[in-house]
Amino acid sequence: MITTDFAPGSPCWLDLGAPDVPAAADFYRAVFDWEFQSMGPEAPDYGVLKLNGRTVAGLGPLTEEGARSAWMIYFRTNDADATTEAVRRSGGTVRVPPMDADGEGRMAQYTDPLGGQFAVWQPGTTKGLEAVDEPGTLSWTELYTTDAAAAKEFYGGLFGWETQDMPLPGDGGVYALITPSGLPPERMHGGLMELSADHLSLTGGRPYWHPVFASADCDETVARVTANGGSVQMGPEDAEGVGRLAVCLDRAGADFVVLTPAEG
Numbered sequence: 001m002i003t004t005d006f007a008p009g010s011p012c013w014l015d016l017g018a019p020d021v022p023a024a025a026d027f028y029r030a031v032f033d034w035e036f037q038s039m040g041p042e043a044p045d046y047g048v049l050k051l052n053g054r055t056v057a058g059l060g061p062l063t064e065e066g067a068r069s070a071w072m073i074y075f076r077t078n079d080a081d082a083t084t085e086a087v088r089r090s091g092g093t094v095r096v097p098p099m100d101a102d103g104e105g106r107m108a109q110y111t112d113p114l115g116g117q118f119a120v121w122q123p124g125t126t127k128g129l130e131a132v133d134e135p136g137t138l139s140w141t142e143l144y145t146t147d148a149a150a151a152k153e154f155y156g157g158l159f160g161w162e163t164q165d166m167p168l169p170g171d172g173g174v175y176a177l178i179t180p181s182g183l184p185p186e187r188m189h190g191g192l193m194e195l196s197a198d199h200l201s202l203t204g205g206r207p208y209w210h211p212v213f214a215s216a217d218c219d220e221t222v223a224r225v226t227a228n229g230g231s232v233q234m235g236p237e238d239a240e241g242v243g244r245l246a247v248c249l250d251r252a253g254a255d256f257v258v259l260t261p262a263e264g
Contacts, residue, residue, distance in 0.1 A: 002132045002139060002189050006076040009159030009180040010189050011141050012128030013074035013121045014211055015058030017067065019252050021045050024059060024069075027251050030228040031221060032056075032136040032213065054130035056137045064095075068202070069252035072109065072119050073141050073209045075159060080106045080122040083158065090154055101126075112154050114145055115206035133214065139259060140212035141178075141190035148176060148194035151207070155192075163192075169240060202255055210255045218244040218260040225250075225258070 006012040018024035025036035028049060036059060038047040046060035062069060077083045080098040087094060087110045095117070096109035104126035109119040121128065131137045145151040155161050160181030165174050178190045197205030215221040218236045225248045226232060233255070235246030243261040250256070 001186060002141075003187070004127070004129060004132055006123070006128045007180045007183055007187070008076050008078055009161055010076050010183075010187070011073055011138065012076040012123070013058065013119075014071055014129075014138060015060060015074075016069070016071050016254060017060060017062040017064075018069050018254070019062055021059060021061055023251060024254075025049070027228050027230065028059075031224045031230070034136070051131060051136045056129060056131050069250070069254040070117075070208070071211050071254055071256060072117065073211060074107065074119040074121040074128075076128065077120040077122050080108045080120055083120050084108050084110075086158055090157055092154065092158075098122075100124075112151065112207070114147055114150060114154075115203070116143055116145060116151070116208055118209055135214050135216040137214060138211050139214035139261070140257075141209060142212060142257065143190070143192040143207060143209050144195050144200060145192055145207035146194065146197055146200070146205070148174070148192060151192050152176065202253070208255075210257060212245075212257040212259050215258045215260050218246055218258050221258045222246045222248065 002011055028034045034049040034051055036047050036049055038044050048055045049057040049059055084094055084098055091113040093111040095111055098106055098108040100106050103124050105124040106122040107119060111117050133139045152163050162179045163176040165176050168175055176192045177188050179188045222232055222236050229251040231249045233247040236244055238244050241262060243259050245257055245259040247257050
């Protein structure tokens with residue numbers, strides 16, 4: 001499970017790059033009851049999304065020309081500069097070099113050697129998200145990649161992640177569960193799965209990360225998605241031992257998963 005006890009290598013933040021920030025804020029307010037709070041006059045288009053007064057994500061405009069609207073997942077690091085050098089040594093690309101965020105922390109964004117985009121956060125006054133692993137918040141992170149072995153090697157070397165392979169039912173392949181270095185299995189925070197490039201149509205065949213948001217009622221949340229201009233790629237359907245889930249797109253095509261966890 002994801003917690004707000006952010007160990008190195010664990011997900012600690014996420015934000016959405018959107019072509020229309022007010023429209024995105026309206027959509028996620030309708031779907032998850034999130035409220036957008038601007039950072040103020042100096043950055044009116046960037047802000048945080050809150051649920052019951054607690055920060056659950058960030059939202060801002062797309063900053064890269066030609067980029068698709070997507071969620072960016074940030075993993076905790078104690079040293080963004082050292083992580084950046086490790087990314088370079090391991091064959092990754094630095095898309096946004098380490099930069100300070102007004103004392104709140106230090107961040108950088110990368111592309112892994114296979115094309116998956118991710119980021120890191122070195123905490124300052126802001127440690128990370130204030131609410132996780134409850135309805136309407138981040139509960140899991142997931143990487144679809146074209147080479148699971150290479151992804152494990154890259155991220156394992158970078159963050160020390162430990163992985164455990166889990167065969168999927170019906171010859172559905174293998175899903176690798178991810179746990180931060182040195183932590184027990186109950187601190188698993190995500191998974192990665194190998195898919196062929198033709199199954200990664202959202203990114204033209206490149207790997208990508210996406211968030212999983214918990215829901216008390218997957219079907220009801222999906223109904224909100226479609227009623228407010230979003231769409232559904234898959235589901236809702238039951239996954240044995242996992243829960244009821246659906247893969248959704250918001251109005252601008254950013255993907256996320258809605259999950260009602262299985263009981264017990």
